[in-house]
Amino acid sequence: MSEKVRVRFAPSPTGPLHIGGVRTALYNYLFAKKYNGDFILRVEDTDQNRMVEGAEQYIVDCLKWLGIEPNEGVSFGDGSYTPYRQSERKNSYRQYAEKLVEAGHAYYAFDSEAELEQSKAANPNAKYDAETREHFKNSLTLNKDEVTDLLKSDAHYVIRIKLRANEDVKFYDEIRGWVTVNTSQMDDKVLLKSDGMPTYHLANVCDDYVMKITHVIRGEEWLPSAPLHVLLYRYSGWENEMPKFAHLPLLLKPEGNGKLSKRDGDRLGFPVFLLEWTDPKTNEVSSGYKEKGYLPEAVLNMLAFLGWNPGGTQEIFSKEELVDLFTIEHIHKAGAKFDFEKAKWFNAEYIKRLDDKVLASLVKEDVEEKFGTVDTQYLCRACRLVKERLIFLNDITSAYGYLFKTPAEYEEAILFKVKNIKEILILDDFIQLIGTFYEKDEEIENKIKEFATTNAIKAGDLMKFIRVSLVGEFSGPAIPDLILLLGKEEAAKRIRNCYDQI
RNA sequence: GGCCCGUUCGUCUAGGGGUUAGGACAGGAGAUUUUCAUUCUUCAAACACGGGUUCGAUUCCCGUACGGGCUACCA
Incomplete structure (x- = not known):
């Protein structure tokens, strides 16, 4: 690659970033690092109505926790393209839209919300396109003076792109290959809203162009509007600098159908967010991977493998190895169902290696x-x-609180299962035996077994009793290890305590 | 509805014109373990369907089915 790779993660702060968005960020990160490029965080807050308090900070926190920090962008330091919040770039977009109008690739539209709704009501499939725009109130149907007057007055208006009728728009997707959409399937999308804010389409294209983005790696939900973006590059005269596109397969619900959604997490008892999130309006709390006890490295590894695979059979890779191995060509085309069991496995593997x-x-x-x-x-x-x-x-x-706290009371049902020890075990003899233990587990085990035989106790029964005494249940680490960890005194104390409760 | 994208074990996936279609998770069995977990061994499990093309198709093409996405002055 001749020019410097620059990719961006461009979420809109309308709520907590969910795991699908995180994966998009991760792929952008891996791709950028692989080519020693820049990874940019740009906040797409052009919809003032949907802004959610704290969402932007939350996104930043997530990226930090996962260890995929952008090297440029909102709260990660300014590069040469500040600001990185689209609301703060508001004034830059109008000129591009106006230029498109001048060039005849866009036009002013004065239709009120009510009027648009009316046409929608009359025909649910109503479009605003080459065929129908003559029926609307816009700078193509109104005469020049009317338009000038309307623009001067404080009438609300938008700028819409002017699509040619029946034109095939082709573009190359790095994951899917050539995709063709005919303009008859699109419509004259709004570019600049009546509040002066750009829509996603305009803002996205302008900023990617201005910020010299080389690769747009984003979710598949953007695939249908990619042709519109291609047209925007073309009409703006930027087609030669158009970034490459890669549309990522979506993350699907673990069971049933559909895209993984924010609600799925708590419904299924597993998080879909990296960090715990409290909804500022409802105070509803959604659980996070971090709080659940996941390691960021494990989550990163797991996420990387959801829709991508370097080939081969190895699955545990460090971040550095993933960067090294990552290629867009190896991204799978189909959506991936999220599997919580696999996520658990990754985490357990990572803990084991710690x-x-x-x-x-x-x-x-x-x-x-x-x-x-x-x-x-x-x-x-x-x-x-x-x-x-x-x-x-x-x-x-x-599950292992007994390593730090003496069990105070034992469960009746559990005691019942070891109660036969009461008549056959001479407690003081056994306590004395504990005093003779050294720092070797085989030695301890042998001594216990020996004690059992000489006292005519079944070794299994004795072990069971010791285990219950130390732990309060029938499972856990090996008894000698436990005794060595807790110490002879603590072990003796617990055994006596349990014995007394039987 | 229309358009776009997709479809390999239950799940994540490797592979790719000729393979016993490989791995991992989950599941079954067994071994180890005083117990549970770990670990090890092992079993079961897939190319959506129908047509082409071809000596040969899971792989290429077309259709169907199914799944997903989009269809806002939301991103």
């Missing part, structure tokens, strides 16, 4: 919040013990 110390530092806050101050050394050892059993980071506090 260094004990790193894991400890990641869970420290959660642990201390629930169980009070914990010795770092101890936390590291606890982490090593449960690392390969964790799916989520906070499993350590929800």
Whole structure:
């Protein structure tokens, strides 16, 4: 590639960024980094009515958490094309629209909302295009003086693109190949709204041109309007600098049909957002991957593989490796259903590969919040013990709290299953045995088994009892490891405590 | 409805004119483990359908079905 690659992620801050949008951002990031290009965050806030408080900051936070920070754009430092918020670029768009009018590729339209609705009501398929625009109130049907007067008065008007009738518009999509749409299927889209704001189409094309964007990588929902954008480049005289297009397949619901939507997350008990989001109007809270205990690296890896695959059988890749491997050619064409089980697997894999110390530092806050101050050394050892059993980071506090807190009371039903130990075990003898344990787990295991035989206790029964004492349930890490971690005194204390409760 | 895009195991996917169609997740079985998890072994599981083209099609072409998207002064 001769010119410098520049891509952009251009969300509109109308709510929390969902996982599909995040993947779009990720692909843009990977592509940019692969070619040592620029990755830009541009906020498309041209619809003032749909703006949601906090949404822009939320987008920024998501990108930061995932580790795919733009090197230019809103809140990531100015490049040469500031500002990066379209509302702040408002004044720049009119000139381009006016130029199109002058060149005969656009026109003023004065139809009121009511009038447009009326025509829609008369014919639901009504279009505003080459065939029908003569029936509307616009600078093509009105005479010059009327138009001048209307423009001078404070009448509301929009600028619409003037499409030629029955013209095939062809463009090349990097993922799908050539796509052709006939203008008879499109209509004279509004370019500049009556409030002076550009629509997506105009703003998008102008900014991509001005910001020297080389590749437009966006969701497939934009595919049908891409021909319109191509025409805008052509009519503006920018066709030679038109970016390449790549329309990404959509992320679909895990079950049933349809595009993954914001509601799916909590309905299915899994997040569709990276970060927890509280709706500023309803105060409704939607869960996030971060809060659920996902590692950003795992989410990134998982997301990268949803619709893309480098070939081969390896699935765990670092961000750097993904950057290295990423190519648009390997992006799949069909939509991908989101699979939460696979997401869990990725997370568990990443946790397993974490260094004990790193894991400890990641869970420290959660642990201390629930169980009070914990010795770092101890936390590291606890982490090593449960690392390969964790799916989520906070499993350590929800499922392995006994590593940090003495079980106070044991469940009746569980005690019932070990109660036979009461008559056959001489507690003091066993406590004494614990005192003889050294720092080796086979040695501990052997001693326990030996003790069982000499005291005519089934080894399994003894183990079960010890396990319940230490943990409060029938599953968990190996008993010798547990004893070594908790310490002989704590272990003895728990065993005595449990024995007393039987 | 119209237009555009798509369709390989349940899911994510590899592959591509001649393959026992490969991997992963989930599922089944087994081994290891005092337990659970991990780990290991193993099993089951797919080219939507119908026509072409071809010696040969899952792969190329056309149609059908199905799925998705778009069809706003929303992005």
